[in-house]
Amino acid sequence: MAPASNPIKYQHVAVIGAGASGLVAARELRREGHTAVVFDREKQVGGLWIYSPKAESDPLGLDPTRSIVHSSVYESLRTNLPRECMGFRDFPFVPRGDDVARDPRRYPSHKEVLAYLEDFAREFNIEEMIRFETEVVRVEPVNGKWRVRSKNSGGFSDDEIFDAVVVCSGHFTEPSVAQINGIESWPGKQIHSHNYRRPDPFKDEVVVVIGNFASGADISRDISKVAKEVHIASRAGGPDTYEKLAGHKNNLWMHSQIDIAREDGSIVFQNGKVVHADTIVHCTGYKYYFPFLETSGYMSVDDNRVEPLYKHIFPPALAPGLSFIGLPAMGLQFYMFEVQSKWVAAVLSGRVTLPSIDKMMEDMMLSYETQEALGIPKRYTHKLGKSQCEYLDWIADQCGFPHVEHWRDQEVTRGYKRLVAQPETFRDEWDDDDLMEEAYEDFTRQNLISFHSSRFLESGR
Numbered sequence: 001m002a003p004a005s006n007p008i009k010y011q012h013v014a015v016i017g018a019g020a021s022g023l024v025a026a027r028e029l030r031r032e033g034h035t036a037v038v039f040d041r042e043k044q045v046g047g048l049w050i051y052s053p054k055a056e057s058d059p060l061g062l063d064p065t066r067s068i069v070h071s072s073v074y075e076s077l078r079t080n081l082p083r084e085c086m087g088f089r090d091f092p093f094v095p096r097g098d099d100v101a102r103d104p105r106r107y108p109s110h111k112e113v114l115a116y117l118e119d120f121a122r123e124f125n126i127e128e129m130i131r132f133e134t135e136v137v138r139v140e141p142v143n144g145k146w147r148v149r150s151k152n153s154g155g156f157s158d159d160e161i162f163d164a165v166v167v168c169s170g171h172f173t174e175p176s177v178a179q180i181n182g183i184e185s186w187p188g189k190q191i192h193s194h195n196y197r198r199p200d201p202f203k204d205e206v207v208v209v210i211g212n213f214a215s216g217a218d219i220s221r222d223i224s225k226v227a228k229e230v231h232i233a234s235r236a237g238g239p240d241t242y243e244k245l246a247g248h249k250n251n252l253w254m255h256s257q258i259d260i261a262r263e264d265g266s267i268v269f270q271n272g273k274v275v276h277a278d279t280i281v282h283c284t285g286y287k288y289y290f291p292f293l294e295t296s297g298y299m300s301v302d303d304n305r306v307e308p309l310y311k312h313i314f315p316p317a318l319a320p321g322l323s324f325i326g327l328p329a330m331g332l333q334f335y336m337f338e339v340q341s342k343w344v345a346a347v348l349s350g351r352v353t354l355p356s357i358d359k360m361m362e363d364m365m366l367s368y369e370t371q372e373a374l375g376i377p378k379r380y381t382h383k384l385g386k387s388q389c390e391y392l393d394w395i396a397d398q399c400g401f402p403h404v405e406h407w408r409d410q411e412v413t414r415g416y417k418r419l420v421a422q423p424e425t426f427r428d429e430w431d432d433d434d435l436m437e438e439a440y441e442d443f444t445r446q447n448l449i450s451f452h453s454s455r456f457l458e459s460g461r
């Protein structure tokens with residue numbers, strides 16, 4: 001897209017959220033010349049990566065009046081991708097050799113990710129833009145601007161007018177729960193992974209874990225350390241799936257999906273196996289949820305599709321005043337936040353223009369039709385999978401950002417393959433030293449790290 005010849009406008013922008021996406025959005029907005037106020041209901045930066053031993057009052061997360069705990073991080077969580085590919089482009093997520101308290105591993109613990117985000121906020125003075133313990137409770141368009149109502153921890157409520165709002169509120173807090181035949185009369189306990197913290201409460205239990213991607217694979221293994229038996233229900237392998245998995249305690253099985261839950265406490269899998277379970281853990285993902293957004297029905301979330309959105313970011317008739325950072329689910333999360341934020345900042349300043357509303361709607365409808373023709377269910381609209389680099393490069397082209405580096409793209413592809421093939425060991429045994437070396441050479445060449453890369457390559461083990 002050609003750069004616009006309009007005069008540059010500097011806008012006053014509200015950013016909702018000070019997680020990874022809100023931090024980089026604030027940085028990019030300021031870099032472009034805008035002023036930004038970042039609202040976050042937490043006391044600190046980091047969003048999802050702020051671990052709390054506390055869980056919500058409703059373990060399944062269905063009660064709308066429950067107390068909300070934002071983070072879904074469990075105590076044992078380590079990243080599911082190598083750190084090199086997780087970081088922002090010009091602020092690599094490398095081990096900090098100057099601080100022994102930090103975790104130098106290539107797949108570090110959640111604490112290290114939080115520390116990285118704190119480093120980022122400090123390095124670029126983002127904290128001065130943030131209003132902590134301030135929740136945004138309503139966002140609505142008024143006369144071409146945006147009214148933002150916020151409430152601070154003292155209960156004080158305030159209405160302010162902004163030129164634009166960038167939503168960076170995350171989408172891993174509102175649980176999506178599996179529908180199971182007969183569950184109403186099944187007598188056991190249920191919990192969603194959002195509220196899973198530690199394995200101890202499952203000691204000596206028989207546990208069924210639904211879902212076998214990143215969280216399901218991790219949590220089932222965490223629980224198997226103390227439980228009597230753990231049975232994973234997975235839809236990936238088909239209705240006959242039944243396999244005993246290798247593990248520390250020899251107490252882990254993989255099954256097909258659940259067929260029915262019965263009143264006598266049993267769970268019947270589609271493969272015909274029956275177990276008497278104490279607890280079901282739903283590792284079944286999350287729903288997009290924006291309770292503060294009031295657009296008189298223009299925007300909605302239907303079957304987990306946030307619509308209408310051009311390129312998963314701009315609602316055509318409300319653009320560029322309203323935008324969303326971070327909706328697509330993909331491996332390169334922080335990188336995506338960065339490139340999306342650059343585009344939003346450039347569009348808000350008028351340096352880059354969007355197509356007409358009609359053209360944006362047309363593009364969106366075409367992408368829905370393509371998805372349908374490929375047989376991809378509506379609920380996966382924001383799952384980009386293999387097309388993630390194409391998407392990121394397209395946005396990068398809009399705002400003059402370089403394309404995704406070869407090593408970064410490949411680390412995700414090979415990293416996910418390892419995760420599936422060796423869920424027990426993928427964080428400590430890998431076969432892509434070549435990519436890691438390419439990454440560190442890249443950081444060194446761009447003067448993004450101050451030591452020779454060999455030092456980081458050694459400490460990443």
Ligand SMILES: Cc1cc2nc3c(=O)[nH]c(=O)nc-3n(C[C@H](O)[C@H](O)[C@H](O)COP(=O)(O)OP(=O)(O)OC[C@H]3O[C@@H](n4cnc5c(N)ncnc54)[C@H](O)[C@@H]3O)c2cc1C
Pocket residue numbers: 016017018019020021022039040041042046047048049070072073074078079080081086134135136137168169170171172215292325326331332333334
């Ligand atoms: C269990 C789990 C493990 C993951 N592991 C990885 C990984 O290894 N690597 C990776 O790259 N990604 C991982 N992810 C993806 C991760 O979510 C993203 O990497 C990223 O941290 C999300 O950042 P965010 O800023 O979009 O959202 P969040 O980090 O959720 O931040 C949103 C912020 O918005 C604030 N907020 C929300 N609503 C309001 C409101 N109304 N008013 C004020 N503030 C509000 C919240 O308090 C929060 O601070 C994982 C996700 C999960 C659930």
